[in-house]
Each structure stands twice: as structure tokens, then as C-alpha cells.
Amino acid sequence: MTPSRAAFAAILAKDLRSELRTLQSLPAMALFSVTTFVIFRFGLDRTSLSGSLAAGVLWATLLFAAVLGINRLFVAEREEGGFDAIRLAPIDRSVLFGAKVAALLVYLLALELVAVPIFAIFFLDDAAGLGPLVAVLLLADLGLAATGTLISSMAVNSRARDLLVPLVLLPLIVPLMIAATGATEPLLALGGPSYHRFGTWLMVLGLYDLIFGLVGYAVFDFLLED
Amino acid sequence: MYGKGLKPLSIATVAMLAVSLSLVFFYAPLDADQGFIQKIFYVHVPLAIVALVGFIIGGIFAIAHLRTNNRKWDAYSYVSIHISVIFGVAVLITGAIWAKASWGHWWVWDEPTLVSFLIVFLLYATYYPFRYAIEDRDRQARYASVFAVTAGAFVPLNFMAVRMAQSLVHPRTFATAEGGMPGEMMLAFLCMLVAIGLLCTTLVKFELTAKSASGQVKRLRRALDAPVAGGSSRIAPEVS
Amino acid sequence: MLELAALLPLAAPALPLDEAGKYVAGAYVVFMVLLVVYVGIMAAKLGRIERELREVAAIAEERKGEREEVRA
Numbered sequence: 001m002t003p004s005r006a007a008f009a010a011i012l013a014k015d016l017r018s019e020l021r022t023l024q025s026l027p028a029m030a031l032f033s034v035t036t037f038v039i040f041r042f043g044l045d046r047t048s049l050s051g052s053l054a055a056g057v058l059w060a061t062l063l064f065a066a067v068l069g070i071n072r073l074f075v076a077e078r079e080e081g082g083f084d085a086i087r088l089a090p091i092d093r094s095v096l097f098g099a100k101v102a103a104l105l106v107y108l109l110a111l112e113l114v115a116v117p118i119f120a121i122f123f124l125d126d127a128a129g130l131g132p133l134v135a136v137l138l139l140a141d142l143g144l145a146a147t148g149t150l151i152s153s154m155a156v157n158s159r160a161r162d163l164l165v166p167l168v169l170l171p172l173i174v175p176l177m178i179a180a181t182g183a184t185e186p187l188l189a190l191g192g193p194s195y196h197r198f199g200t201w202l203m204v205l206g207l208y209d210l211i212f213g214l215v216g217y218a219v220f221d222f223l224l225e226d
Numbered sequence: 227m228y229g230k231g232l233k234p235l236s237i238a239t240v241a242m243l244a245v246s247l248s249l250v251f252f253y254a255p256l257d258a259d260q261g262f263i264q265k266i267f268y269v270h271v272p273l274a275i276v277a278l279v280g281f282i283i284g285g286i287f288a289i290a291h292l293r294t295n296n297r298k299w300d301a302y303s304y305v306s307i308h309i310s311v312i313f314g315v316a317v318l319i320t321g322a323i324w325a326k327a328s329w330g331h332w333w334v335w336d337e338p339t340l341v342s343f344l345i346v347f348l349l350y351a352t353y354y355p356f357r358y359a360i361e362d363r364d365r366q367a368r369y370a371s372v373f374a375v376t377a378g379a380f381v382p383l384n385f386m387a388v389r390m391a392q393s394l395v396h397p398r399t400f401a402t403a404e405g406g407m408p409g410e411m412m413l414a415f416l417c418m419l420v421a422i423g424l425l426c427t428t429l430v431k432f433e434l435t436a437k438s439a440s441g442q443v444k445r446l447r448r449a450l451d452a453p454v455a456g457g458s459s460r461i462a463p464e465v466s
Numbered sequence: 467m468l469e470l471a472a473l474l475p476l477a478a479p480a481l482p483l484d485e486a487g488k489y490v491a492g493a494y495v496v497f498m499v500l501l502v503v504y505v506g507i508m509a510a511k512l513g514r515i516e517r518e519l520r521e522v523a524a525i526a527e528e529r530k531g532e533r534e535e536v537r538a
Contacts, residue, residue, distance in 0.1 A: 150376065154369045158359035168356055168373070171349035172380055175387035182391060204387055215379050219372045222292045262486035266493040273497070316500050320493040327489035429504065436511050443518045452525045 007091045011099035016106060018076065025072050026110055029065040033115040036061045037122050049123040055184035058119055059177055062112065063144070067166050069107050070148040073100060074156040087224055097149060097220040101213070104145040112137050129187035132198070136187075139205035140180040143212060147172050150216040153223050172212075179204040228435040228465070235431060239424040246417035254414040263327045268414060270320040272422040273313050274343055278381060280310030280426055281350060285378020288371035300367040301463040303374050305433045307353055309426055314347040342388040349377055357461040367463060434465060441466035 019025060040057045041047065049057055077083050077096075086096045116137070120127050148169060155164040183201035186194040250268045257264035284306035291299035321340045322332045335341060356373055360366040407415075441464050447454055458464075 150372075154356075154372065155359075157365065157369075158356075159361065160355070160359045164356060164359050168349075168352045171345055171352065172376070174345050175380075175384050178387045178391045200390070204390065208383060208387075211379055211383055212376075215376055219292070219375055222368055223372060225368065262490055265490045269493055269497050312500060312504060316497055319496045323489055323493045323496070327486065425501075432508060436508055436515070439515050440511070443515060443522060446522050447518075450522065450525055450529065452522060 004091050004095050007089065007095045008099050008102075011096060012102050015076075015099070015103040019103075019107070025069045026107060029068050029107070029111045030114045032068055033061050033065045033111065034118055036064065037115075037119060041122065047123070048125055050125070050188055050190040052181070052185045054123060054188040055181040057123070058116070058184065058188075059140075059181050061119075062108075062115065063170075063173065063177065065111055065115070066108055066144055066148065067169065069104065069111070070152045070169065071155075071162055071165050073104055073149060073152040078156050083224060092221075093224045094217045094220045096224070097153075097216055100149045100153070101142075101145045101216070104149055105141055108141040108144060109137075112141070124188065125190075126192065129184075129189075129193035132193065132195070133184060133187055135202060136180055136183045136205070139202060139209060140176055142209040143176045143205060144173065146209060146212040146216050147176075150212070150220070153220070176205065176208050179208065228431060228438045232428070232431050232435060235424070235428050239421065239428045242417065242421035242424050246414065246421040249414040249417050254411045255408060257411075260328060263324065266320055266324045266327070268418045269422075270317060270324055271415070272419040273320065274317045274339070275419060276422045276426045277310040277313035277317055278343075278346070279423075280306050280313065280430075281346065281381055282378050284310065285374045288374035288378070291367065291371045292375070297367060297463060298465065300371060301434065301437060301465045302430075303371060304463050305430050305437070307350060307374060309429050309433065311347070311350050311353075313422075313426065314343070314350070317343055318347060336392070338389045338392045339385070342385045345384055345388070346377075346381055349380065353377075354461065361460075366461070437462070437465040440464075 037057070040061070044053070044057070046053070074082075082096075086093055116130065116133070120130060124130075148165075151165055151169045151172070155161050155168070158164055179201045183198055183205070186196040186198070246268075250265060254265075254268070256262065284303045287299050287303035287306060291297070291303060318340075321337075321343070325334045325337065325340070326332045329336075353370070353373060357366055357370050360369055444454065444464070445466055446452075
């Protein structure tokens with residue numbers, strides 16, 4: 001195993017282990033999602049959702065829950081000198097970016113494992129659209145993880161840390177949301193799932209993932225300079 | 227020497243603006259559908275194009291800053307983005323006026339280009355609180371460059387995504403009864419585009435010159451061991 | 467048939483010239499106002515630079531005076 005790959009695995013394992021042990025982010029994100037669903041139920045005065053309304057509620061909730069996790073992503077590095085450790089190690093610094101993206105991706109998938117079934121139980125009449133939804137979730141999570149990691153790594157060294165992440169992240173995530181809801185809306189339609197422009201939206205998601213993954217990977221080195 | 231060439235540039239800008247505005251109001255024909263309202267398009271669209279180009283150029287300057295570590299590129303990037311944000315305000319307001327005149331509402335979600343521009347504008351508006359939140363000047367400049375690069379990559383992606391989200395029921399055309407844009411309109415538009423582009427360049431140079439002058443005064447003060455005047459900005463990069 | 471074809475492309479009909487004129491004028495006025503506001507801000511900056519230069523020139527002349535006194 002090359003040193004980079006070893007470092008990647010080590011950082012990812014450390015993050016996941018730490019989260020499992022302390023359970024700081026995941027329960028909060030999950031709980032937040034479920035409570036937000038309840039708020040939407042009353043805010044929209046609906047007990048069942050379909051089509052664009054369902055897609056909107058689901059993705060808005062997932063996004064805001066994700067911000068909770070993104071805020072905390074680099075806190076350990078900052079407080080325990082993780083950034084210095086990476087700077088001193090003889091490996092490509094972008095490995096930290098890759099590992100953090102992977103960790104955030106795992107958190108998001110874990111969140112969705114809880115939030116999406118509950119969403120279906122609360123609001124959906126028919127769960128047939130959930131299968132293909134997995135593809136949308138995966139691609140969107142990847143993009144969210146890439147952009148979230150990039151912004152989080154910059155915000156962690158600033159003053160208004162918790163404010164900065166949602167402020168800067170939200171406009172950046174709009175194209176992702178457009179594509180994700182565009183693909184989800186026909187899946188959750190009233191008469192059963194349809195695949196109107198499904199392939200196109202998945203391609204847009206993939207393009208977003210590619211662009212922001214590459215940008216993040218390319219600039220991360222500069223973020224770690226002292 | 228930032229002020230060099232500023233005078234001929236300003237003269238060229240004024241001349242071009244005068245010529246273009248004359249073309250717009252005295253030469254270009256009236257649009258068949260929108261009538262006189264369409265004349266707004268001659269100021270709104272060039273401003274939008276120039277603002278977007280300014281954002282992307284800000285990103286290119288940011289790349290130069292990251293590679294060379296020379297602070298002057300950070301200043302160029304900052305000023306480019308700054309002027310583009312101001313142009314952006316003009317784009318959104320003129321866009322709203324156009325929407326009100328054409329469709330009766332101050333804002334319409336049906337216009338994909340206007341909506342995309344709003345999102346881009348909102349992103350770049352966060353550039354200032356973002357810079358403000360990072361205290362260390364070196365780090366601030368570096369992170370701001372990363373922001374500018376990321377945001378620059380975001381612009382084309384955003385336009386594509388928003389356009390795709392539109393239903394295909396509202397095609398927008400500028401044309402006389404024959405269909406397609408006639409040569410006179412195109413000429414007026416292109417001249418306005420060049421004029422606004424020159425205006426942007428002039429303003430960027432103007433602001434850089436002012437910053438440079440401020441920087442020289444600070445330099446003088448330091449050479450004379452004179453007390454430095456308080457109240458320097460926490461975010462605007464210095465030029466010396 | 468031709469009228470239907472003409473109705474297809476766009477939503478609202480053209481406004482009469484006097485109303486339309488106000489909107490177009492408004493748009494161009496917004497453009498000019500923003501430009502002039504920017505010039506105003508830069509003018510204020512220039513005034514501050516002039517003031518500081520004045521101060522620095524005074525300090526430099528003072529120093530020059532001191533040096534000549536010392537030499538004398």
C-alpha cells in the first residue's frame with residue numbers, strides 16, 4: 001500500500017471510529033431530520049406528499065441536516081493539531097481532503113438510512129420510487145461531501161465558523177439541489193414513479209461531483225499552507 | 227504604476243458609451259414583440275455578461291495568486307470581484323424593471339438567466355463576510371483566492387443547471403417581425419457590450435490606482451517613522 | 467391563423483410608449499446612479515489620500531527643519 005493510500009485509510013478509519021465512539025454528529029443530524037419532517041407536516045398542513053412537494057421537503061431537510069455535520073467536520077483536526085500532522089507527513093496533503101470527503105459521505109449515507117425510511121413512513125403513499133432514489137442520493141451525497149468538505153476546511157479557521165458554512169455553502173449547492181429534486185420529483189409522483197429526464201439529471205449530478213471534487217482536490221494543498 | 231493609461235482608457239470608455247447609447251436610441255429598430263421596453267436589454271445584458279466575465283477573471287487572478295504567492299494578484303482578484311458585484315446589483319435591478327414592464331411582476335422565476343445570475347450574485351455576496359471572518363491577512367488572502375476559484379468554476383455549472391430546470395414553454399426571442407436579431411440591433415448590442423467592458427476595465431484600474439496611492443502614502447509614513455493613521459480595512463487587500 | 471401564430475412567442479403585449487419610456491428611463495437611471503455613487507465613494511477616498519499626503523508633507527518638512535537646525 002502506498003503511503004498516500006495508507007494515510008487515507010488511517011484518517012478515514014480514525015474519523016469513523018471517533019464518530020462511533022462519541023456519536024457527536026450522527027444522532028443530532030438524524031433527530032434534526034425527523035423533527036424537521038414534523039415541522040413540515042404542520043407548516044404545509046399536509047399528511048401526505050408527492051411529486052415536487054415531496055422532493056422539496058426531503059432534499060431541503062437532508063441539506064440542512066448535512067450542514068450540521070459539515071460544521072463539525074474539521075473541529076477535531078483544529079483542536080487536536082491534525083492539520084499540523086498532515087503538514088509534517090511526507091504525503092500528498094490532498095489525501096486529507098479525500099479522507100474527509102469519504103467520511104462525510106459515510107455520515108450522509110448513514111443519515112439517509114434513517115431519514116429516508118422515516119420520510120416514506122410519514123409522507124409517502126407508495127414506496128416504489130425509493131429504489132432508484134438510492135442512485136440520486138449517492139450522487140448528490142458525493143457532491144455535497146466534496147463541496148461541504150472544501151467550505152468546512154476554510155470555515156474552521158475563521159471566527160464566525162457556524163455562520164460561515166451555511167452562508168457560503170448554500171448558494172454553491174443550488175445546482176446540486178436543482179438536479180437532485182429534478183430527478184426525485186418524478187420518482188415520487190402520485191401515480192407511481194416515472195423517469196422523466198432521470199438520466200439527464202444523474203449526469204448533471206455526476207458533472208457537479210466531478211467539477212467540485214477536482215477543484216477541491218486541486219486547491220486543498222493551498223488551504224493547508226501555514 | 228496603476229494610473230498609467232487610465233486617462234486614455236476613460237476617454238475611450240466615454241466615447242464608446244456615447245456612440246453605443248446613440249446607436250441604441252437612434253439607430254436600432256423597435257422590437258416587434260416588446261416595443262420600447264426592449265431597449266432595457268441593451269444595458270441589462272452587457273452588464274450581466276461583463277459582470278460574469280469579471281467574476282471568472284477574478285478566479286483567474288486568484289489562481290495566479292495561489293501559484294505565485296504575490297499579493298498583488300489577490301488585490302486584482304478582490305477588485306475584479308468587487309466591481310462585478312456592483313455591476314451585479316445593476317443587473318438585478320434593471321432585470322427586475324424589465325420583468326415588471328414585460329410581465330407585470332418585479333421578479334419572475336421563468337427567466338433562467340436572471341435566476342442563475344441571482345444565485346451567482348448571492349454566492350459572491352458572501353465573499354465579503356467570508357474574508358471578514360478570517361483574521362490572519364495571509365490566510366485571508368489565500369482562502370479568498372480558493373473561494374474565487376471555486377466560485378469561478380461554479381458559474382457555468384449553475385447556468386446550465388438552472389436552464390435545465392426550466393420547462394420548455396417560455397422561449398425568449400428578441401426580434402422584429404421577420405424573426406432573428408436584425409443587424410442594426412446586433413451592432414448596437416455589441417457596441418454597448420464593448421462600452422460596458424471598457425467601463426469595467428476603467429473602474430477596476432481606477433480602484434487599483436486609488437488603492438496603490440493609499441499604499442504609497444502608508445509607505446511614506448513608514449519611511450518617515452510617522453504614526454500610521456488608524457482605520458484601515460480588515461478585508462481590502464493593500465496594493466503597494 | 468396568423469394572429470394565433472403571432473400570439474405564440476411571448477407573454478405580454480408591448481406597453482404604450484409613454485409608459486414604456488418610464489421603465490426604460492428607470493433602468494438607465496439606475497445604471498447612472500450606481501455609477502455616480504461609485505465615483506462619489508472613490509472621490510471620498512481621494513479626499514482622504516490628499517489629507518494624509520498633506521500630513522506626511524508637513525511631517526517631512528518638520529524633519530527637514532530639525533536637521534537644518536542641528537547642522538547650524
